[in-house]
Amino acid sequence: MNVLINKKQITAYTAILGLTGSLLAGCVSSDKASNANSAANSDPASTAPVKLSYWVAMPADAARSVKSFNEVLFYQELEKKTGVKIDFQHPAIGSETEQFNLMIASGNLPNIIESDFTKYPGGPEKAISDKVLIKLNDVIDKNAPNLKKYLDEHPEIRKDIVTDDGTIYVFPGIGIGNNAVSGGLVLRKDWLDELGLAVPETIDDWTNVLRQFKEKKSAKTPFTIRLNDLNTQLFNGAYGIGYEFYMDQGRVKYGPYEQGYKNYLTQMSAWYKEGLIDPDFATQDAKLLDAKVTNGSAGALFTYIGSGMGKYLNSTPGKDGKFDLVGAPYPVLKKGEEPKFINKPYEYRGGGSAGITPSNKNVAATAKWLDYHYSNEGHMLKSFGVEGQTYNMVSGYPKYSDLILKNPDKLSVGEAMSKYLRVSTPSPGLVGDDRYADQYYVYKQQKEASVTFSKHQKNANDVLLPRVSQTPEEASELSAIMAEVTTYQSEMFLKFIMGAEPITNFDKYTAQLKNMKIERAIAIKQAALDRYNKRK
Structure with a gap:
């Protein structure tokens, strides 16, 4: 388009x-x-x-x-x-x-x-x-x-x-x-076409596509990604939670502390156990990820339209000359739902x-x-x-x-x-400027991905926490709390997905977050949001 x-x-x-x-x-x-x-x-x-x-x-x-x-x-x-x-x-x-x-x-x-x-x-x-x-x-x-x-x-x-x-x-x-979202989920379109599959929209669609890539295309890592990219707005949004602080009808919440996070981790763990997620996701660098995309080991990834899609389309014709990519919409749980948790930048x-x-x-x-x-x-x-x-x-x-x-x-x-x-x-x-973006994206596939990723970008305003600011005292307290919380949350994220920690221990995990004063951190953010809403 x-x-x-x-x-x-x-x-x-x-x-x-x-x-x-x-x-x-x-x-x-x-x-x-x-x-x-x-x-x-x-x-x-x-x-x-x-x-x-x-x-x-x-x-x-x-x-x-x-x-x-x-x-x-x-x-x-x-x-x-x-x-x-x-x-x-x-x-x-x-x-x-x-x-x-x-x-x-x-x-x-x-x-x-x-x-x-x-x-x-x-x-x-x-x-x-x-x-x-x-x-x-x-x-x-x-x-x-x-x-x-x-x-x-x-x-x-x-x-x-x-x-x-x-x-x-x-x-x-x-x-x-109108097309501010510069990155998202990308798949091998030639594989989808060959297998008669539509671009996935729901989590169930994604499960089916990744299984087909593994079974019928012999993809060793059907979905490849790096840790920092997985721990951002991607599949979590389907479960109604942000990957960090977000807004829910005017109230501040912390995604990894919400019950929806358990459902998200359960799905990611199931994909990992089934071999649908790259086992190297926690440690691999950009060079290794690139190699998996270009040598046919992977059929889906998170990437940016310019630096990712453009690079692959320019240098990877594929063994049969049919290498092709397509951007997928941000995932939802049920068909017909519209995503809200999107990697949309702030206007400021x-x-x-x-x-x-x-x-x-x-x-x-x-x-x-x-x-x-x-x-x-x-x-x-x-x-x-x-x-x-x-x-x-x-x-x-x-x-x-x-x-x-x-x-x-x-x-x-x-x-x-x-x-x-x-x-x-x-x-x-x-x-x-849309006129810049349209030309920066040289390939038709990039232009189409830009539209796909940004189609629902306005929905992000419902959940995107504004650029609130803490007082110096609040900032100091928040920084101390989140330094401990983030380290623990990151460790447990990996353990839950890789199976080192059973999902049944999720309540123990949230109890530990509470002990680490996550609720105080949420309260600080809420106070900052309340002040922001009074700004003129």
């Missing part, structure tokens, strides 16, 4: 974006630029010349072709348009958290830090009290008309990026688009958000520069680049050029996007 946007969808999409003017107009020259609000109030060039330091982790795709974001076309063009010079500081890949902590401890802060401050120890409030971030309410009101307009028109996003007392602390990465991505630090002596200029990311022109530049170079307008639709889709330096689509744009990972501004 092709997800190219028709005219009605474009109209709706532009309305959702909440920015004046057509996104389809492309990047006009700076002397003709028209942002969402008055150009006189939002023109970032009026503050030049300014030099700012900017700490941000380098995505792996970008690191393969550039040493700094200063080499990325988007930022080069942004400097030309604004006159603002950015000195990027990138931590070494793999040591981002360590380097972030060292930077905060040193007190030697750059002017801008891009990070996920929802994960800051003690929460965003603590980042402000630690003098790592400044409050942005007045700054945005005076210097960021594009972001201000978006937040005024999308109060649910504003609610997500403020502390409980209403303080805005970042310029956020905001998700848009958390990661890819930029905070201004107290070391910044050019706060107004910085805010105007960041605000450009939320303008029509800024969104097009960040997501599609320069017309005639990285994209061309075709019937009002920005089509990536061969520099992106068929890169002459043999870069993958993701790598080429990372070299020239800032679109493949969350970053300040709007992310997840």
Whole structure:
């Protein structure tokens, strides 16, 4: 199924974006630029010349072709348009958290830090009290008309990026688009076709398919997966429980403490005992999993549309040239039910958000520069680049050029996007444009999987715990409780599935969780949710 946007969808999409003017107009020259609000109030060039330091982790795709974001076309063009010079500081890949902590401890802060401050120890409030971030309410009101307009028109996003007392602390990465779910369950479509099987929807369907793969296709590991991926939103949702904290009609619950978790573990244990789940799931790495997919040992897996499906479809024709993949909907227990527990990202991505630090002596200029990311022109530049170079307008639709889709330096689509744009990972501004996703997914099977995985993404809002924040005291207590709970829960998860612990001991397991104060942890989350619901 092709997800190219028709005219009605474009109209709706532009309305959702909440920015004046057509996104389809492309990047006009700076002397003709028209942002969402008055150009006189939002023109970032009026503050030049300014030099700012900017700490941000380098995505792996970008690191393969550039040493700094200063080499990325988007930022080069942004400097030309604004006159603002950015000195990027990138931590070494793999040591981002360590380097972030060292930077905060040193007190030697750059002017801008891009990070996920929802994960800051003690929460965003603590980042402000630690003098790592400044409050942005007045700054945005005076210097960021594009972001201000978006937040005024999308109060649910504003609610997500403020502390409980209403303080805005970042310029956020905001998700848009109708196909936000980037990963899910994938099967060998050629095997399904050969065996006359439909794509599974229910748990019973999955049991039948995996048995057929084992018996009739001699699959040694019918369903292969890695531990971290199994312990996420997948089969658990069929049993009405989340894999961690979630929301049930306004009440916070912890999935592994619920009775539905017992039913989920019972099914996973049965599959494992029958040889339907990869026996190596707890220890195997990505390389071993890839090998099982490509050599025909496995017929189903969890993977991502871009990095997984694209890789396999590109490099694995199969012995008979019939290798094919298909995405399956998130599983349910009974046919006709709609899934709710889906790996849908938050609209406020958390990661890819930029905070201004107290070391910044050019706060107004910085805010105007960041605000450009939320303008029509800024969104097009960040997501599609320069017309005639990285994209061309075709019937009002920005089509990536061969520099992106068929890169002459043999870069993958993701790598080429990372070299020239800032679109493949969350970053300040709007992310997840459907027109980007439709082209990032090169294969028809990827486009179809994107639609399948995201079909019921709105249902996730019923169970997805909002981005609540604990007080520093609560955060400290919660961290101590969950460190013990998570370790125990992870150990018992493996024991139950592998049969080392009988399911009949489930009540003893939940009693131990209670002893570890899981109910206090739930109460802390509930208090945070109650405060979140009062935010304005």
